[in-house]
Every structure is written in structure tokens, then in C-alpha cells.
Amino acid sequence: MHTIFPLLLSMIVAIVLLEMWAAKLKIAYPILLVVAGLLISFIPGLPPVKINPDLIFFIFLPPLLCEAAWAVSFKEMKKWWRIIGSFAFLVVFFTALSVAVVTNYLIPGFTLALGFLLGGIVSPPDAVSTGAITKFVKIPKSTSAILEGESLLNDASSLIIFRFALAAVGTGQFIWHEASLVFLWMIIGGVGIGLLLGWIFVQAHKRLPTDAPSDITLTLIEPYFMYWIAEQLHSSGVLAVVAGGLFMSAKRLTFLNSASRVRGYSVWESFVFVLNGIVFFIIGLDLPEIVGGLRSQGIPVSTAIGYGVLVTVVLIVARIISSYAALIATLIFRPGVAPRSSSNRRRWLIPLLLGWTGMRGVVSLAAALSIPVMLKEHLAFPHRNLILFITFVVILLTLVVQGLTLPYFIRRSRLFDITDNHEAEEEMKQRMKRGLKEHIYRFLKNKYDNNIITELGMEKFLKQWEERSKATDEVLMNEKTKAIFIEVLNVQRQYLTELNKDPKFDEELIRQQLYQIDLEEERLKVI
Incomplete structure (x- = not known):
């Protein structure tokens, strides 16, 4: 031994x-x-x-x-x-x-x-x-x-x-x-x-x-x-x-x-x-x-x-x-x-x-x-x-x-033809991200529209989704906002899961996006 x-x-x-x-x-x-x-x-x-x-x-x-x-x-x-x-x-x-x-x-x-x-x-x-x-x-x-x-x-x-x-x-x-x-x-x-x-x-x-x-x-x-x-x-x-x-x-x-x-x-x-x-x-x-x-x-x-x-x-x-x-x-x-x-x-x-x-x-x-x-x-x-x-x-x-x-x-x-393949992959990735952001914006607007004005953090958060930009650590993140953010991440997972049923979308790209969502959730836990 x-x-x-x-x-x-x-x-x-x-x-x-x-x-x-x-x-x-x-x-x-x-x-x-x-x-x-x-x-x-x-x-x-x-x-x-x-x-x-x-x-x-x-x-x-x-x-x-x-x-x-x-x-x-x-x-x-x-x-x-x-x-x-x-x-x-x-x-x-x-x-x-x-x-x-x-x-x-x-x-x-x-x-x-x-x-x-x-x-x-x-x-x-x-x-x-x-x-x-x-x-x-x-x-x-x-x-x-x-x-x-x-x-x-x-x-x-x-x-x-x-x-x-x-x-x-x-x-x-x-x-x-x-x-x-x-x-x-x-x-x-x-x-x-x-x-x-x-x-x-x-x-x-x-x-x-x-x-x-x-x-x-x-x-x-x-x-x-x-x-x-x-x-x-x-x-x-x-x-x-x-x-x-x-x-x-x-x-x-x-x-x-x-x-x-x-x-x-x-x-x-x-x-x-x-x-x-x-x-x-x-x-x-x-x-x-x-x-x-x-x-x-x-x-x-x-x-x-x-x-x-x-x-x-x-x-x-x-x-x-x-x-x-x-x-x-x-x-x-x-x-x-x-x-x-x-x-x-x-x-x-x-x-x-x-x-x-x-x-x-x-x-x-x-x-x-x-x-x-x-x-x-x-x-x-x-x-x-x-x-x-x-x-x-x-x-x-x-x-x-x-x-x-x-x-x-x-x-x-x-x-x-690697150039064509790369361009098609990039286009698919952009379509996925655009669809994901639009879906989340509609979700927030429909569910939390009445609370948007009273919550400063949610107002900034919604504005960022509306502008299709990624939320940063500077966003005010109280417990209520954090809970909504977690809910948003789960909605994103559901959207991507449904999107994966579309044969046109590459599952590897969807898995990469899901991994990014998991990383984002882990980041939230230490804010």
C-alpha cells in the first residue's frame, strides 16, 4: 500500500x-x-x-x-x-x-x-x-x-x-x-x-x-x-x-x-x-x-x-x-x-x-x-x-x-463551410436571447405591473429588461426583488425548455444558456 x-x-x-x-x-x-x-x-x-x-x-x-x-x-x-x-x-x-x-x-x-x-x-x-x-x-x-x-x-x-x-x-x-x-x-x-x-x-x-x-x-x-x-x-x-x-x-x-x-x-x-x-x-x-x-x-x-x-x-x-x-x-x-x-x-x-x-x-x-x-x-x-x-x-x-x-x-x-455554420449559430444564439428577453419582459409586465412604480429595484430591473441589457450588481436587490429575480430565472428555464422542443434550435446552445442562468442564480445567493 x-x-x-x-x-x-x-x-x-x-x-x-x-x-x-x-x-x-x-x-x-x-x-x-x-x-x-x-x-x-x-x-x-x-x-x-x-x-x-x-x-x-x-x-x-x-x-x-x-x-x-x-x-x-x-x-x-x-x-x-x-x-x-x-x-x-x-x-x-x-x-x-x-x-x-x-x-x-x-x-x-x-x-x-x-x-x-x-x-x-x-x-x-x-x-x-x-x-x-x-x-x-x-x-x-x-x-x-x-x-x-x-x-x-x-x-x-x-x-x-x-x-x-x-x-x-x-x-x-x-x-x-x-x-x-x-x-x-x-x-x-x-x-x-x-x-x-x-x-x-x-x-x-x-x-x-x-x-x-x-x-x-x-x-x-x-x-x-x-x-x-x-x-x-x-x-x-x-x-x-x-x-x-x-x-x-x-x-x-x-x-x-x-x-x-x-x-x-x-x-x-x-x-x-x-x-x-x-x-x-x-x-x-x-x-x-x-x-x-x-x-x-x-x-x-x-x-x-x-x-x-x-x-x-x-x-x-x-x-x-x-x-x-x-x-x-x-x-x-x-x-x-x-x-x-x-x-x-x-x-x-x-x-x-x-x-x-x-x-x-x-x-x-x-x-x-x-x-x-x-x-x-x-x-x-x-x-x-x-x-x-x-x-x-x-x-x-x-x-x-x-x-x-x-x-x-x-x-x-x-x-x-465553417463560415456559414458559424454565422447560422450566431444568428440562432441571438434569436434565442432576444426571444428570452422579450418573454421575460412580458412576464414581468403582466404579473408585477401594479408594483413596478412602488419598488425602485423592480423599476430599474424592468427597465433593464425593456432595454434588453443585463442586470448588474448595482441594481437594488432587497429580499422581495431577489425572490422575483429567482422567479424570473425559473421562467427563463421553462422558456428554454419549451424552445428546445423546436428542432431548429441547437440543444448545445440552450444548455450553455441554462448554465449561465444557473451561474446567475448562484451569484444572487451571495449578494
């Missing part, structure tokens, strides 16, 4: 420093994390970090999936559900199948079950990595929504493939009709359990006398409850967390107060950031043992690297093929929702861009580390070290090669 604890503290410090360095270099921090995970394996004398493979999923996946569910726009997911669904399920299965067939044919002793196991591990692109990389370039909201929605759902589909393949490797058999029933229960049961528990947790927040610290603490442990209960009922814990997270995200204004939302955002962002970094460092600490296991099995490191490059190429090609297949199918069956572009050249380059966004990350690492060391018959799990090594090579190559070149390709290809 005295050797591991300082190591963990050093890892967290290193993660923070790497993120700062990445921001200065203007590159995505997962790129530096995966490189650091590789370099740390060369440091002699580091104590080995052993984590029970059965606990890897339970420790890391629930909060990562829940944070992604809270961040994604469910409104945009519904808008683009066809292409998100195809990428999250059909493309994942096609990718896993491609990896299984190629590895079964080219890697000695690699069965189809092991191939599907590896395919399930490396098939899902990583949401954190993609978001961190695209932060440095402007892409359309539709493309961003597709990537975010896909990365949320493909974790569930790929890990279901992983679980079935893991069972097939352990038992040596795969019974289709039994697997179909189990598959249905995992999907239906996982979603149902997640929604039920999400509703229960929402009611608990509403009815219990919670404050910001207790609210945030509960939101941190609730994903673990969703995952654990679903797994105990032999359903999909991943789908339970995703479904429950989406439900609670949609209800966040009804059961969390402004303090819980503002402080919780920072806590969750920091927590997930540290979890991502720790997983990369764990694989770095395990690499010497993994390489030693490869050599003990007579597999040269150069050969294992070649297998990793091969699998990476298969993943990239399969994703690009799937992207073009999705575009062709959309043009044939649903031309009205096909991506629009100023030229055919740009339209046919968009699938190439989507195919190049398949960076792998922390979910793949967590899945690989969760492979048991031994089978039930007390036999070593076949090719475990090779699978771990290939997974790390895939993540390293996709993050470094695709991650570093993706921003360049976007700028060079000029696929997206």
Missing part, C-alpha cells in the same frame, strides 16, 4: 501535467496519455499494479458511460437516429466480423471466438478521444452529434459482442437460439432496468432534503448501482447505465438545483478526466508483463506489432467501407436526410472523414484488461497477452496517426 499510493498520486499529477502540455501544443490529451502509457513501461523498478479483471468494468465503465450520456444531446440523437443506429450496431458488428475473419486466417491458433473477442474490444471508437481532437477544428453540429451518439451506443453493442465471445471462449461452444434469447434479455432488460432505476433516483433526489454535496455524491454512485443491479440480473449493465443516464440527463432541471448542476459539472469533468488517464497508465505498467508473456509463448514483439498494425488497417478500412455503404443506402432509401454539401466531391468525401474518426481509447483498454487470466478449468486464457498487446497497438496507432492527421484533413479538404 505504501508503494502503490505514492505511485497513484504521481500518476494523477502526471495526467494533469500532460493535459496542460497537450493544451499548449493544441493536440488532444489522449494522444499524450497513450504515449505516456508506452513510455512508462520502460521505467525500471516501478511496482506492478494488479487490478482484478472482474473489477475493471465495474470501476471504470459506469462513470465514463454515464458522463457521456449526460453530455450527449438526446434531441440530436433522435434527429440522426438512423445513421447513429447503423454505426452503433451494424458497423460495429461488421467491424468485429472483419477482425474475427482476418485474425482467424492470419494469426496462428486464433479461433473465430477469439477473433470476435478482439473485434468486440477494438470496434468502438472512443467519445473522449474524438471530442478532444475535434475541439481544435470546427465541424458541423450534425457531424458532431452523429459521432457523439455513435460513441455512446457502440460501447454497448461492442461490449455485448465481447461478452458473448468471452463466454464462447470459456465454454468452447455457442448455441445460437440460447444466445438470441440472452441477447434480447440483455438489451430489453438493460434498458428497462436503467430507466426504472433512473426514475427511482430522480424521485429520491426530489423527495430527500439533499444539498449540492449530497446530490453530487449520489450522482457519482448511481451509475455503479445501475451497472451492478443489471449485471446481477444477467442483463447489460452498459445499456442500463446509458438508458438511465439519458433519462436523468433529460430530467436534470427537475431534480437538481442550480448549485448541484454548476458544481457537479466540474466534479464530473475532473473525475472522468482522471479515470481516463489512470487506465492508460495501468496498461503502461502492465506492458512489461504482457511483453514477457508474449516471449514466453514464443511470439516475437515485432510479430505482435505486425498483428496490431494489421488489425488497425482492418478497422480503418471496415469503417470507411461502412461509411460509404451508409451514405449510399441513405441516398437510395432516404435522400431527404442525406448530408448536404455544396458539391458532389464534398458529399463523397464526408464518409471518408467519418471513417477516419475511429480513434480507439479507454473503453477498449478497459475491456481488454477485464479478460480473465484463467479459465474456469484453471487453464490460462488463450492469447490474453497478445490480445492486450494488439489492443494497445491499435489505440496507439489510431490516436497518434488518425488523431494528429484528422484536424489537418478537415482543414485541407475544406469539407465544411
Whole structure:
């Protein structure tokens, strides 16, 4: 314990420093994390970090999936559900199948079950990595929504493939009709359990006398409850967390107060950031043992690297093929929702861009580390070290090669007319703010018209809304005025919630405005 604890503290410090360095270099921090995970394996004398493979999923996946569910726009997911669904399920299965067939044919002793196991591990692109990389370039909201929605759902589909393949490797058999029933229960049961528990947790927040610290603490442990209960009922814990997270995200204004939302955002962002970094460092600490296991099995490191490059190429090609297949199918069956572009050249380059966004990350690492060391018959799990090594090579190559070149390709290809997108976003933002101010002015005028003259603070306050300028701290703010101000903030939230139902408005802009309202309410509390 005295050797591991300082190591963990050093890892967290290193993660923070790497993120700062990445921001200065203007590159995505997962790129530096995966490189650091590789370099740390060369440091002699580091104590080995052993984590029970059965606990890897339970420790890391629930909060990562829940944070992604809270961040994604469910409104945009519904808008683009066809292409998100195809990428999250059909493309994942096609990718896993491609990896299984190629590895079964080219890697000695690699069965189809092991191939599907590896395919399930490396098939899902990583949401954190993609978001961190695209932060440095402007892409359309539709493309961003597709990537975010896909990365949320493909974790569930790929890990279901992983679980079935893991069972097939352990038992040596795969019974289709039994697997179909189990598959249905995992999907239906996982979603149902997640929604039920999400509703229960929402009611608990509403009815219990919670404050910001207790609210945030509960939101941190609730994903673990969703995952654990679903797994105990032999359903999909991943789908339970995703479904429950989406439900609670949609209800966040009804059961969390402004303090819980503002402080919780920072806590969750920091927590997930540290979890991502720790997983990369764990694989770095395990690499010497993994390489030693490869050599003990007579597999040269150069050969294992070649297998990793091969699998990476298969993943990239399969994703690009799937992207073009999705575009062709959309043009044939649903031309009205096909991506629009100023030229055919740009339209046919968009699938190439989507195919190049398949960076792998922390979910793949967590899945690989969760492979048991031994089978039930007390036999070593076949090719475990090779699978771990290939997974790390895939993540390293996709993050470094695709991650570093993706921003360049976007700028060079000029696929997206960023000026038009920026102008449309600014116009939408101004429309939202104008509508919000006019709505509040009418509300105050109708409800408090008789008291306006007698209340100096309200007179100034109403005049500022009428002039569409933001109230400042110099406004006289007695208790009555403050109560009305709080009421105004709640009316603004209601207005924005209704406005979000309009498909023309970007939910991200509305969330930003809601966050500003929460900050304004917190400011009022200290006046």
C-alpha cells in the first residue's frame, strides 16, 4: 500500500501535467496519455499494479458511460437516429466480423471466438478521444452529434459482442437460439432496468432534503448501482447505465438545483478526466508483463506489432467501407436526410472523414484488461497477452496517426463551410436571447405591473429588461426583488425548455444558456 499510493498520486499529477502540455501544443490529451502509457513501461523498478479483471468494468465503465450520456444531446440523437443506429450496431458488428475473419486466417491458433473477442474490444471508437481532437477544428453540429451518439451506443453493442465471445471462449461452444434469447434479455432488460432505476433516483433526489454535496455524491454512485443491479440480473449493465443516464440527463432541471448542476459539472469533468488517464497508465505498467508473456509463448514483439498494425488497417478500412455503404443506402432509401454539401466531391468525401474518426481509447483498454487470466478449468486464457498487446497497438496507432492527421484533413479538404455554420449559430444564439428577453419582459409586465412604480429595484430591473441589457450588481436587490429575480430565472428555464422542443434550435446552445442562468442564480445567493 505504501508503494502503490505514492505511485497513484504521481500518476494523477502526471495526467494533469500532460493535459496542460497537450493544451499548449493544441493536440488532444489522449494522444499524450497513450504515449505516456508506452513510455512508462520502460521505467525500471516501478511496482506492478494488479487490478482484478472482474473489477475493471465495474470501476471504470459506469462513470465514463454515464458522463457521456449526460453530455450527449438526446434531441440530436433522435434527429440522426438512423445513421447513429447503423454505426452503433451494424458497423460495429461488421467491424468485429472483419477482425474475427482476418485474425482467424492470419494469426496462428486464433479461433473465430477469439477473433470476435478482439473485434468486440477494438470496434468502438472512443467519445473522449474524438471530442478532444475535434475541439481544435470546427465541424458541423450534425457531424458532431452523429459521432457523439455513435460513441455512446457502440460501447454497448461492442461490449455485448465481447461478452458473448468471452463466454464462447470459456465454454468452447455457442448455441445460437440460447444466445438470441440472452441477447434480447440483455438489451430489453438493460434498458428497462436503467430507466426504472433512473426514475427511482430522480424521485429520491426530489423527495430527500439533499444539498449540492449530497446530490453530487449520489450522482457519482448511481451509475455503479445501475451497472451492478443489471449485471446481477444477467442483463447489460452498459445499456442500463446509458438508458438511465439519458433519462436523468433529460430530467436534470427537475431534480437538481442550480448549485448541484454548476458544481457537479466540474466534479464530473475532473473525475472522468482522471479515470481516463489512470487506465492508460495501468496498461503502461502492465506492458512489461504482457511483453514477457508474449516471449514466453514464443511470439516475437515485432510479430505482435505486425498483428496490431494489421488489425488497425482492418478497422480503418471496415469503417470507411461502412461509411460509404451508409451514405449510399441513405441516398437510395432516404435522400431527404442525406448530408448536404455544396458539391458532389464534398458529399463523397464526408464518409471518408467519418471513417477516419475511429480513434480507439479507454473503453477498449478497459475491456481488454477485464479478460480473465484463467479459465474456469484453471487453464490460462488463450492469447490474453497478445490480445492486450494488439489492443494497445491499435489505440496507439489510431490516436497518434488518425488523431494528429484528422484536424489537418478537415482543414485541407475544406469539407465544411465553417463560415456559414458559424454565422447560422450566431444568428440562432441571438434569436434565442432576444426571444428570452422579450418573454421575460412580458412576464414581468403582466404579473408585477401594479408594483413596478412602488419598488425602485423592480423599476430599474424592468427597465433593464425593456432595454434588453443585463442586470448588474448595482441594481437594488432587497429580499422581495431577489425572490422575483429567482422567479424570473425559473421562467427563463421553462422558456428554454419549451424552445428546445423546436428542432431548429441547437440543444448545445440552450444548455450553455441554462448554465449561465444557473451561474446567475448562484451569484444572487451571495449578494
